[in-house]
Every structure is written in C-alpha cells, then in structure tokens.
Amino acid sequence: MTGANLGLRFLLEVCALVALGIGGYGVAAPLAVRVLLAVLLPLAAAVLWGRYASPRATVKSPPAWYLTQLLVLGGAVAALAFAGHPAWAVALGAVTVANTAILRVLGEWHPSVTR
Template identity: 30%
Template sequence: MVLNLVLRFLLELCVLMAFGYWGIQTGKDMFFKLLLGIGAPALFVVLWSMFGSPKATFPLSEIWHFMFEFVIFSLAVIALYATGKTQLATIFAILIIINQILLSVFHQR
C-alpha cells in the first residue's frame, strides 16, 4: 500500500522537524540554538543515510533495523515532549505505531 510508504516518508520528515525544534528550544543563546537546531537534524540525516534508509550505506539486519528505527523515532517523540508539545508527541507516537504495524502487515520492510 503506497499510502503507508508516503506516511513513512512524512514521519521521517517529522523526525527532522522534531529534532530541529528541540535544538532551537533547548539552546541557551543564539549560537547554541543554531548549533543544536541544525546539528541534531544533520546528525539524524547522516545516521539515517548510513543505517536506516532503504539504500543505506551499511544496511542492518531486520531486527537491528527495527531497533535503530525504534531509538530514532523514540528520541523524536521524547524531543517533542521535552519542549512541551505533549499532544503533538502523542499523535506522532500513535502514527509511528500505526505505520509500524502496517509496514509489517503489508510486508513493506
């Protein structure tokens, strides 16, 4: 089901935004706001391209890939909670769970 893969891509973009928002909200002054606001999403992009994406440089076995995704997406949910966006974090977590279930049901891993 193509819509589930579209949802997956949108969730990955939301991870970028969550890390960026967390970085901007967490930084104490403008330098650290920019450093964290750009650095956290950049770190995600590097890690995702190396291990998480379908064309990853270092593809992981299925269980390790699931664990990697679990950690990355959980950190994004925690980042939203930490910045006070609890409702958004809850909705995001629910969408991640639904997406994971559908990925398994439709064998889209």
C-alpha cells in the same frame, strides 16, 4: 494501501527531522547553542538514517537498522515532549506506531526490504 503507507512513512521521517530541530531549539541554553542543536540534531539523524535505515542504506545490519529507527523516530517524539509540545509528541508517536504496525503486516517494515 502499501504505497499510501510508504508515503506516510516518508512524511513521518521528515516530521522526525523537523521535530528534532524543534527539540534542539527548545533546549534551555544560549541562542547560539540552541541554533546549533536545531541544525545538528536533524543533520545527525539524516546521516544515521541514510547510512543504516534507508532502503538504499550503505550498511546492511538489522540491529543498526532497528536501533536507527528507534533513535530517530523515538528521539523525535521525546524532543517534541521536552520542547513543550506533548500533544504533538503523542500524535507523532501514535501515528508512527500505527504506520509501523501496518507496514509490518504488509511485509514492508524490515531491514531486508530494499528499493
């Protein structure tokens, strides 16, 4: 069960990057700005995640770990909602919350977990 939930978590992280790209492209702005945001938002999220939230993060700070999780995953839900995809936002948010709760119960969702 742990392996499946960790695999789902990875898919949710990838979905968050895609959602941030969709949200960036959905901004009411000129095409160049939309394309730029569609690239930069997921890129910034990936850099933050790699530095603070990944199992092999270079910075080990529990507050930064929690904040990065909230910014990236919560930002992805918000980006989908603002881009006009509320059903996808609710689905992503619900699955993320459920997965987080399960991983927390299994002892796999904590900043001290490393791989």
